[in-house]
Amino acid sequence: MLRNFKVLMPASLNEALYVINNIDRPFRFLAGGTDVLVRLKDNPSYAQALIDISKIGELAKIEEHKSTFVIGSGVRHEALLAYAPFIENYNGLIEAVSAIGSPQIRALATVGGNIGNASPAGDSIGPLMAFDAEVELRSQDTNRIVKLEDFFTGPGKTVLKHNEIITKIILPKSDSLKSGWKRLGQRRAVAISKVSVTLALGFAKHSNGSDRVNDVRIALGAVAPTVIRARKAEKFLLENQTLTKAVVKEACRLVAKEARPITDIRSNTEYRSEMCGVLLGDLIEKLACAR
């Protein structure tokens, strides 16, 4: 049974901002609680106080704007999966989020919690990063927007200040991108990713009528201290434009080199690096053929 922490229940975002500005002890937010409560069970000193933000309605909305979608940090994975525009145009995001935990977990867990937890294996992070998402961070008197790529500083570490909260995830519209996500885990459900790869590709026509790649985004999960973009492989594919067998093979080799995995209980370094290349190859094939 859990013990030794206290709970605060701000009723609005403003109250939450006031609370974190004034609280005098180490705290965690309780959004879905699926990370926090598990951590507290293992390690009772993980937090002395929980700030329950699970019922703050303002944080739980998805809005469509002219060139962006704005996802409240309190949006649950299940709600994100049901949002029609994402089903249509963000296949990589949908694939990743539908693999998180189980139906029971996805009904509780939030997008903001997946980001706030800052695990290099956080499955929604890769696709969001590939789509160039940003997060809005608010304190009682500041408001800043940070690229998701710049938000994480290490496993469990972010640029979030003690008096800030993630309010929104800002997702640029990208109707022209085709995307996909793949992972390797111990098994299909309720498993932490050993390696995950997100790929988003934009295509245009060459002057000679053949297809060329005009936009490439690759994100790698669980193979570095944070989720990362594979910039070298992205650049290589963009420069080569045409997805010949040789080009794809070289991109897979490059991506395996960009990974900086560790060996841990779930897998070892060599396997993880190599699998980045394999998963990227699968995704390129899938996206190029699906057109």
Place this chain on the structure above:
Amino acid sequence: MPNRNFTAENLQLKDNIDICFKLNSRDVKIKVPCTYTLLDILRYELKHTGTKEGCGMGECGACTVIMDGGIVNACLVLATAVSGRDIWTIEGVSAKEDAKPIIDAFVAKTATQCGFCTPGMIMASYYLLSKYKDPTDEQILEGLSGNLCRCTGYAKIVEAVKAAARELNGAKKEARDA
């Protein structure tokens, strides 16, 4: 920011809280330690022991209950988050007419051995069959992916869910034809 908007009550660091929620359509009002989960409240305070505690960490699904219409792990819902919710447990669901074919099918197909996972499996199956009238194998596996069983090997559970779906659809058809 105007401090008067802050109701002192909810901005105190609390050890215990009063919560109100609906449990199997009855109103419950109770004071519990803030560190209690919904599972603790059900089992230790309300003596509703049909909901099981396996892992206590969201992995096994033995504690599956329905909260506001969706299935969740009761071991991962903290007391503060229970307030105001509509909760259904195996005690309430098993008394429902449309759950009977599911329970009967679990018995008929021997989809239960030690029985520890069974309440959670029934809850997940009940929710699954409320979403899909005639689920595919893929939908059944996905729908039960948060529930572990150490005994049956799952095949019999999947068979039971399919049999229950047939029974439920047949029953509906009979009601329409009559």
